[in-house]
Amino acid sequence: MIEWLTNRPARAATAAVVAKLYQGRWTVEALFHRLTMVLGCEVDTRGYPPAALFGFCVALAASNAYATIRAAVRGEHGHETAETLSDFYVAAELERTVEGMNVAVPDEAWEPIPGWTAEEMGAWLRSIMRQARLERYEKAKRGPKKPKPRRTRFAAKKHVATSRLISGEQT
Template sequence: MKQPNREGDREIFILTNLPFEVANAILIAQMYRKRWKLETLFQVLTENLCCQINTLGYPKAALFTFCIALVAYNVLSTVQAALRSVYGSQKIEAEVSSYYLADEIKGTYRGMMIAISPDEWCVFQNMTFTELSQTLKHLAGLVKLRTFRRHPRDPKKPRPKLTYLKSKPHVSTFKILNQKKLQNNTP
């Protein structure tokens, strides 16, 4: 690969049972990379935007919830794109948490709907694409990135090996049950 993936790998091995007539190796590799973009999207939808409801009794409600989460993802992606244009793609990808951004959008939206009248939003409706992108860049420049800093987990520490104490030996329940069976079976 020209660019390493997020784990730093430049080579990946893909096994497939597709015949060459259907797809060659380059096409399969390109599709595989796109797949991971979709996997990441669905992870963000599931974890940050709560796109899955627990009940299976209302499939229309589940579909509606998923669609609302997709719309929310578009809002989140727009905010991230504005931040990337101001601060750089690498900084945003490495340091900014989509969870904290989604949480901020959710909380701020409630307040904006109370404090700002619907007439105030019309200015955005009449903007050209260039005007809107400049406005978003300006607003992105005002964002304090440390508020949305990722908190990656530390690597898992290996579990300490259990030590055997002669004063408190471990007794296997399996062995005790087998001994009881043998005692009960002998006349």
């Protein structure tokens, strides 16, 4: 049996509603974890709270862009393929590519984009995703663990005190 403690009014606090809200909490926490680990939202502010807030807001904007990219991958290649992508590899690629795009693509090429509808932006992103080589951004697959080597020295004893080894008491 699961019991929920909530501050929602009793008429709005059905078990299904509270469970759905709690499930969403983990989604938000996963987002904040991704922001912190991959997109680098934790800035060393040296005591300047406005800088920390600005850094966090920039990371949230980057997170929205990243979510859009993942949605384009899901739309073009399916949910399973999107789940195989590494957050780290995609973020690293974006970080590397933006510098080159700033040099190679003239500013005029970006001017029409803010006026696009959501459908036009989606079609453009999906056309890019059709050409993407997603195997470059797959999560690393862990190989099998190596077995722990058998103990050869002091094999009959469960514990060997380091201090006694140093003092020469145990050999």
